[in-house]
Amino acid sequence: MRIVVCVKEVLDPDAVNALVLTGQLSIGPDGKTIEEGAITRVINGYDEQAIEAALRLRDAGVDCQIIAVSVGEDPINVLRYALALGADEIVSIPARDLDCLGVARVIAEYIRSSGGADLVLCGRQASDDDQGIVGPALAELLGIPVALSARALSIEPDGAGDGPALHVTVVTPYGEEVWELPLPAVVTITSELGQPRYPPAARAIKARRAMPQVVTPEELGLGPGDLEPRVVLERLRVVQVEGHCQMISGDGADDTAAKLLEVLQRDGLVKL
Amino acid sequence: MARNPLHTKLCDILGIEYPIIAFTHCRDVVVAVINAGAFSVYGGAPRTPDELDADIRWIRERIGNKPFGVDLLLPAASPPSATIEELKAQIPETHKRFVAEIKRKYNIPDPKNEPEYYKLGWFSKEGTRRQLEVVLDHKVPVLAFGLGSPEWVLEPARARGMQVWGLVGSPKQAKRELELGVDAIIAQGYDAAGHTGYIGTFSLVPMVAAIAGDTPVIAAGGVTTGRHLAAALCLGAVGVWTGTIWLTSRESDVDMVIKQKLLAATAEDLTHSRSVSGLPMRILRNQWTKEWESPEAPKPLPPPHQMIMAGEVMQAARDYGIEDFMTEAAGQGVGFVTSIKPARQIVFDLIAEATEVFEQLVGELTITS
């Protein structure tokens, strides 16, 4: 089984948020590039979980080849990390300034030209742009079904009598659902999957020197015209939140509680 | 075919992937580091016995049956039980006046919250004894201690299948611990954060390794990069004990103001001052340490009295965000800590860098396992 996992390198969103909270996030003179400073580039957390999802299928006995693919200026670090975790192959597609549909197009072409995939996994969204479009877009481009926000996957040997199918437990705001998809399919992974494993030492050491296979968009038959972005970032701004909080305090917890309830009752929010 | 130099005896003893020990006061860091394949020792000294009990359960829920450790002050190292009021009454007038003047000069109000340092366990034999009971009850796999004598704790720990590790700052201390039969020695050099001895890591580790025999030696003090890790192994250690690098990690609950100071700091911004705890402690230089360095300053009191004075001011600094009076213990490797990273990434980067160092020396490592 050929499993393609899409991974993205992002600025660590926790570091970005920590700096926003202290008013220390700097955006460069072009108004849209975050100054990295104390921020590290990391693998998108949900994509790390997508790799974990693939590894769990392998642990469950599925005979598979796991290929990690990344589109970006120089995604070598995340690809090496994917290899360290357990991917069999790593593929880098150098490209810049693509929009989400452009990224999906490039990956779809890679998948088609490299012999197809039985399963395509992505994180549910990138933690920088929060879009979550690449997964379903890939499904449409490849003409295969998709399920989002999966926390568990299993291959059922005979789904609906038509050969192997995928059972996916998805997390939605209304609760969990289980979907059955024929293979090939696209599934995006959410963090409810659980703690991803750490890279074993031998793999971590070996991955340090690994070079990904490089496939350019041109080699995939995609020229600049095909990948011209239609969604272009122009400005990034920190959200300003003003506070007008009325602090309530009393003589100990009981008195404070009483005062709070009084205020809420006055506002008609609580009936005593 | 080469062996993996980063797979040491410590990895086999503990059943861990990477010979890195994170010493931290933050539970989330403990969990993240252990789930990243390394080891962690939780600094339990500032926690009440009940809090420590809850912390240990919390950690266990998140790491399953992977091992971890707790670090405590042992009873012999703490003063006889006394209340905060009794201790305060013992502080000389000169010192009280000096601190009052600092508060006036810099507009430092009384703290809003009870100073964290006033927790029972830090200040009395009774408290530390109860903390120890909690750790023994839970059979925490590793009990580590810096100050104090482990004599009476070795047997109950052994009986529970626990290991006891001692932090030392000199070969003399190491010898004593080895004679008592500790399971590992952490040789913590002068470079370290907080309370340390006077011998540099580069000198201390080989001396301790030379007398340790089969007892594992863990290097501490200034370890913040993969290069330090590689060097520690060359000096005879089988692992490293690290602290400063975790303070700015994603998972660390250290205040952002402090994180930013740490990210900007180098070894030159640190001072070895008695003004916080009464014992020499390596911390970020700040207005408090500077005041105590001035010619008019009285001599810092021994613990716990100095801590009582400092604790109040530092709590007020935290409560009101008075940045000049906020500080943190940090080691001399602090200059290498320049970004906020997830703990997983820190572990991975340490290993990657250590590998690079070895490969620069000997060529590509082709590991069999």
Place this chain on the structure above:
Amino acid sequence: MIAVACTSAYERLTGGDIEELLTFLRQTAEGLGAEARWLGLGRPPLDMRAFARSYGIGRVEVLNPDDEDAGLDASVELLARYCRSASPFVLVFASSWWSRIVAARVAVRLQVPVLVNVQSVERDEDGSTLRARALAFGGSLTADYRLRGGPPYLLLTAPTATIPQAAPLPSEPEYQEVHIPLDGTGERARRIQVAETSGPRLDEAQVIVAGGRGLGSPDNYPLIQELARLLGGVPAASRPLVDAGWVDASHQVGLTGKVVKPLLYIAVGISGASQHMAGCSGARTIVAINKDSGAPIFRYAKYGVVGDAVELLDALIRRLKEAKKEAG
């Protein structure tokens, strides 16, 4: 020119979600100088006519109103056809599991752009491109994008970005049901277990009490449940509690959890990270209880209490129980 909002039988949108979506649609349509229409796929889960009337929508169309569920493949096909024939300038969706799949797929099929987490849009001076503001980095940043290559431009709204506002004058919407048979391609993805929400829905609750890491231990979560019960509300949790397994994911409030708009939201031991606030900032009144006076949540809250979560919960519960006893 028309601006269309699309909802489906699959999505289980609440009245509040619809009100937000229709407000966004109307405001967007006004800005574009377009006519606002509402398109439903499958059996309408609520009274579309009534909402359309209050929110000033001129026309409601329902495709295949007998379909219990709006299948993904069928919906993509229906929407693609709809766009080709009606040529909307924008096609707007509420953010949902269904819409994230359908909108992205339709965008690919029609080769037009799609953008998620949109707060607002306006047409560019040149007329054919769109400028949109969307959330980024979990909601702590906003990103301004320029979109070209449409129409249609497909947009998913950012939860709670719009404050619902009924139209100044109700409209008299045209209402049309259309049955479009789709040559049995059949859905490839099949739902074999439907989500079962037990108890009151979080996203419809008027009063919510949410617990965060400041609770300290899962043993303290029952206090949240008890306070919620006494206030006639629903208990909730921030993401860390769900990740830690203290609480089921269906109780999670946040950007990747549920977005809630209660009258009263009491956040206990929650620091106020933007990912959580993106889920609850639409609440009318936020009360924050946290022991850290510097916690970001106090910037969003109307009332704040600095103190120990468990002590205050105990005290609030005690007081409410006493008051109930006195009331008889």
